[in-house]
């Protein structure tokens with residue numbers, strides 16, 4: 184059965200109608216327990232406050248006025264902050280209850296900061312001062328290269344804990360995608376493109392190979408690359424819904440202008456893909472925009488749609504990481520799964536090791552400690568099943584997993600799905 188989505192943030196902000204919508208999703212919980220075993224936070228800590236059911240029930244009690252949030256801030260904080268926003272519970276729930284989204288909404292209502300103000304400032308600079316953002320990234324790369332984080336004490340400041348986490352987990356950033364493409368004399372933009380490419384942040388700043396590979400997969404077409412374009416995902420996740428809508432409108436209008444409402448928009452970011460696919464729900468309260476968003480979302484593609492691996496002769500035990508906060512039904516990557524199961528061959532096994540999915544969607548910065556625990560459990564699963572190769576739908580997931588595998592001295596390789604093409608060329 185097709186899963187439904189509840190991505191309309193307007194439903195979740197304070198007015199009566201909005202609360203009602205949240206209430207509807209909460210009321211569907213029958214306390215059946217089906218979600219418990221799929222929840223990594225519950226598996227790590229089998230307590231009701233660490234379970235999806237516990238989170239939904241807490242929200243229900245608040246909405247029904249049975250507990251006053253101001254009298255239970257510690258309990259609420261504990262219950263919300265343990266959630267990795269991975270969306271696994273919703274896949275297991277017969278009622279399609281969007282626990283991760285509910286956790287985000289309640290966090291916002293409670294004024295719980297899920298990311299530090301320094302991270303928000305850093306992110307905001309991407310929009311408002313793109314040149315400063317570029318400079319800042321290069322500055323961070325410089326500090327990192329010369330191991331100067333410690334000298335400045337940056338990573339020791341509590342509001343900069345995410346720098347420490349990123350520093351340990353992400354690979355040393357390389358030349359930016361923009362610079363790489365310029366050097367390769369690849370077109371950065373063109374009139375009347377065949378494709379519009381929305382690169383992930385990791386392709387732009389950390390691993391330009393993801394971007395290069397994406398362009399290679401798309402072939403020798405005319406491609407317009409949208410650098411530094413926000414789609415509103417970050418603002419959606421961290422509760423700035425007015426900005427989220429503005430950015431979504433900007434992107435939609437830009438796509439219409441460049442492509443005359445025809446050209447596919449391709450991304451290598453699973454999170455962005457999931458978010459763009461759900462633009463119509465985002466615009467639920469704006470019928471005109473919703474109509475435009477319907478057309479827009481039917482032109483969104485994840486890069487795996489275009490991967491054409493050859494039949495493999497390799498005998499490697501391979502797995503897929505399906506983690507995502509804004510999960511989509513797996514039929515959205517049915518082509519990719521078919522590749523793994525059939526084209527890439529009898530020799531490739533699709534293993535479900537995803538009891539502990541790699542947390543995504545900014546959760547890595549909001550919840551670094553829990554994310555690390557989950558990654559370690561995931562690595563144990565991988566070791567037990569002796570998996571040699573893992574393809575991730577997201578660059579972040581691949582980087583985090585690679586770093587943890589390395590720390591545990593496992594030789595398993597974790598890569599973004601675009602490298603599937605390479606593997607079997």
Ligand code: SF4
Pocket residue numbers: 211212213214215216217218219235236239275276277278279280
């Ligand atoms: S959230 Fe869904 S799966 Fe979990 S207890 Fe409620 S109804 Fe059952």
Ligand code: SF4
Pocket residue numbers: 221222223224225234235238265266267268269270271272273282283
């Ligand atoms: S989103 Fe993930 S961590 Fe949060 S309750 Fe659901 S399964 Fe558990």
